[in-house]
Each structure stands twice: as C-alpha cells, then as structure tokens.
Amino acid sequence: MTGVNADDFDFPDAEGGVHFEHLNGADLYFEVIGDAQxxxxxxxFxxxxxxxxxxxxxALVAERLTRSAVYLDQRGSGRSGPLEDTEQGSDTLDLDTLVQDLDAVRDFLGAEQIVPLGHGFGALVALEYARRHPTLTARVVVVNPWVHFPDLARTLLEEASARRGVAFTDPADEVRAATPEGQHPAVGGARIEAAFALLNARDLLNALQFRDQATRMRLEFTDAEGQLIGGGEVQEALVNQGLWExxxxxxxxxxxxxxxxxxGVHDRTSYPEQVQWVADLADADVTVLxxxxYPWLDDxxxxxEALEDALNR
Incomplete structure (x- = not known):
C-alpha cells in the first residue's frame, strides 16, 4: 500500500497518533506514541x-519502549506518499534529503532533541543527522548498520559465488583500470551487478541476514499483516544516486x-565489517546479540534490554 491519501486518516495533535503531513516537499506518514514534547x-525509528x-x-517492539517514539515511513516508502515526477525526472532522493525530512518531522513535533534509531540503511540517516545536528541529537542508536556500500557489495558477491559454487572474482581491478583518470570507478556497482547475476537479491539477502527460517517467516507474516509492499522506486532512485559507491x-x-x-552476530551484511567501521571511527559502544x-525477531x-541500555546509559 504505497501512496496513501491523507483522507484515509484522522489527524490528532502532535503529541500522539497517526500523521500524514506534507513536510519538506514530501507527504510523510509517521505515528507518534507518547508525548514528544x-x-x-x-x-x-x-x-x-x-x-x-x-x-x-x-508492531513487534513498540510496547517494550519506555519513552515516546516516532515511527516514520521515509520519503517514498511504506505509507508515505510516492516519489513524484518533476521536469528534471523523479524526486531527488539522497542522504541530504532524508536528513532534511527527519529534521522537518522533529520541528513539526516541537521536540528540542531526538534520538535517531536507524536500522540497516536507516543507520546512515541516523548517523548523518547526528553529525549535522549535534545540538538537536541526544544520542544515536544504530542496529546492524550499513555504512560502506562497496564493501557490502563485495560481501554479497562473495556469498553469491560460494552459493553458486564458482570462484570468487572481484571486478574491482578491471573497473579501476577501465575508468578514465579523474573519474570515480564504479566498483560497488560492478560488484553488486555480478552478485545479482549469480543469485537474485531476495535469496541472497535472506541467506546473509536471517539466523534461521523461522525468523524470516515471522517477518514475512508481520509484513503481510501490515499489507505493505513496494520500495522498488526508492531503491532505484538511490541506486541512480550512486548508492553502491x-x-x-x-x-x-x-x-x-x-x-x-x-x-546481530548472524547478520553477515553488517557484522563484523560494517559494525567495525562504526566502532572504530565513531568510538561507538557495541552490543552483539x-x-x-532483525534482532527483535530472534530474541x-x-x-x-540492549535498546533500553543504549537509550539510557
């Protein structure tokens, strides 16, 4: 259910409830639980x-949080409005824009500070918000972050090669050699293209991200309850913006x-390499489960307990 209409919702005040607001040039869906002021x-989140x-x-975590929380469907995603076409093409979708959207939500709520809680790709938005707006950020929490996409693409290609029983061949050197001087070699894009040529994206990510099949089925069942599909436009827009580089x-x-x-120790898209980047360079405190x-599915x-500790220590 992408591109919902504002008429579908009753809008309470900013202290709580469902919101479908036009902020920073986009129709953003978010739900507030508790008093953000x-x-x-x-x-x-x-x-x-x-x-x-x-x-x-x-659906799975909200009851465990002991403070007010905002559940945001980011621009073009979930129940937020779809990306719109402009004379220049599709809506701009990059890290700058997503950070601006987050600050527009904070401003709408009248919150002096927020705690960005980013998962996977969302960790980039959380970290960049904290970097740009330290006075508006109390602390930042990231779950299984992705921060280095060429490295992530290499991980995916290694796994796809192993599952197909073929020797791992990294196209990086070939791409660098073929790239004119002064231009950025698209190493990440070449790696991910090679990975998805060996194994489709869904199967590859499932193999790397889930501890067992029961966990994957639980997530799929929860998604089915929410009746939310889509995301392809957002992925395509970010890929066009050079996401894998x-x-x-x-x-x-x-x-x-x-x-x-x-x-999560079983999430090989993030642990240990991506997590180590954040631990070493941001002096982050790391809890491994x-x-x-999706660690809330497994335990x-x-x-x-880990989230409560990260929010209050």
Missing part, C-alpha cells in the same frame, strides 16, 4: 531497505554525540 528526547517501512518494528566511514570521525550499536539483521527480550 515532554522534555525527554523521543526515539525516531528510521527503517532500512532502502524503501521498507516502520510497521513491523512498531557510497562510503560513509570518513564522516564517522566527525560525530560529536554518543553512538551505540546493536548488532545472538541474532540476525525480543535481549533486544529490548
């Missing part, structure tokens, strides 16, 4: 994907707010 920085939604996290680690050294990482990419109690 009570003086304690609310948690703002930033889903991954890219192009996923906040429904499953809210994006390397965030140099910016991690500029963070001036406390950073906490919750990692016996879980996959709800352990995840809730």
């Amino acid at each position: 009570n003086g304690e920085a609310p948690v703002v 930033l889903h991954g994907g890219p192009g996923y939604n906040s429904y499953s996290f809210q 994006f390397e965030y680690p140099p910016f991690l050294t500029e963070l001036r707010r406390p950073v906490f990482v919750i990692a 016996d879980a996959g990419h 709800e109690d352990a995840f809730a």
Whole structure:
C-alpha cells in the first residue's frame, strides 16, 4: 500500500497518533506514541531497505519502549506518499534529503532533541543527522548498520559465488583500470551487478541476514499483516544516486554525540565489517546479540534490554 491519501486518516495533535503531513516537499506518514514534547528526547525509528517501512518494528517492539517514539515511513516508502515526477525526472532522493525530512518531522513535533534509531540503511540517516545536528541529537542508536556500500557489495558477491559454487572474482581491478583518470570507478556497482547475476537479491539477502527460517517467516507474516509492499522506486532512485559507491566511514570521525550499536552476530551484511567501521571511527559502544539483521525477531527480550541500555546509559 504505497501512496496513501491523507483522507484515509484522522489527524490528532502532535503529541500522539497517526500523521500524514506534507513536510519538506514530501507527504510523510509517521505515528507518534507518547508525548514528544515532554522534555525527554523521543526515539525516531528510521527503517532500512532502502524503501521498507516502520510497521513491523512498531508492531513487534513498540510496547517494550519506555519513552515516546516516532515511527516514520521515509520519503517514498511504506505509507508515505510516492516519489513524484518533476521536469528534471523523479524526486531527488539522497542522504541530504532524508536528513532534511527527519529534521522537518522533529520541528513539526516541537521536540528540542531526538534520538535517531536507524536500522540497516536507516543507520546512515541516523548517523548523518547526528553529525549535522549535534545540538538537536541526544544520542544515536544504530542496529546492524550499513555504512560502506562497496564493501557490502563485495560481501554479497562473495556469498553469491560460494552459493553458486564458482570462484570468487572481484571486478574491482578491471573497473579501476577501465575508468578514465579523474573519474570515480564504479566498483560497488560492478560488484553488486555480478552478485545479482549469480543469485537474485531476495535469496541472497535472506541467506546473509536471517539466523534461521523461522525468523524470516515471522517477518514475512508481520509484513503481510501490515499489507505493505513496494520500495522498488526508492531503491532505484538511490541506486541512480550512486548508492553502491557510497562510503560513509570518513564522516564517522566527525560525530560529536554518543553512538551505540546493536548488532546481530548472524547478520553477515553488517557484522563484523560494517559494525567495525562504526566502532572504530565513531568510538561507538557495541552490543552483539545472538541474532540476525532483525534482532527483535530472534530474541525480543535481549533486544529490548540492549535498546533500553543504549537509550539510557
């Protein structure tokens, strides 16, 4: 259900409830639980994907949070409005825009500070918001972050090669040699293209992200309850913006707010390489759980405890 209409909802005040607001040039869906103006920085959940939604996290975790929280479907994703076509093409969708959207939500709620809680790709938005707006950020929490996409593409290609029983061949050197001087070699794009040529994206990510089949089925069942599909437009837009070439680690050294990482040891898209970037360069505190990419699915109690610790320590 993408591109919902504002007439579908009744709008309460900013203290709580469902919102479908036109902010920063986009129609954004978010749900607020609790009072975002009570003086304690609310948690703002930033889903991954890219192009996923906040429904499953809210459905499975919301009751365990002890402070006000905002569950945002990011621009073009989930129940937020679709990306719109302009004279220049599709809506701009990049990290700058997603960070601006987040601050527009904070401003709408009247919150002096927020705690960005980013999952997977959403970790980029959380970290960049904290970097740009340290005075508006109480702390930042990321769950199984993705911060270095050429490295992630290499991980995916290694797994696809192993599952197909073929020798791993990294196209990076060939791409660099063929790239004219002064231009950026599209190493990440070449790696991910080779990976998805060996194994489709869904099967590849499932193999790397889930601890077991029961966890994957639980997520699919929750998604089906939410009746939310889509995300392809967002993924395509970000790929066109050079997503697979994006390397965030140099910016991690500029963070001036406390950073906490919750990692699932069975999520090989994030642990250990992606997590290590954040731990080393942002001086982050890391908690590792016996879980996959969605740790609240594997051990709800352990995840809730880790999140409570990250929010209050």
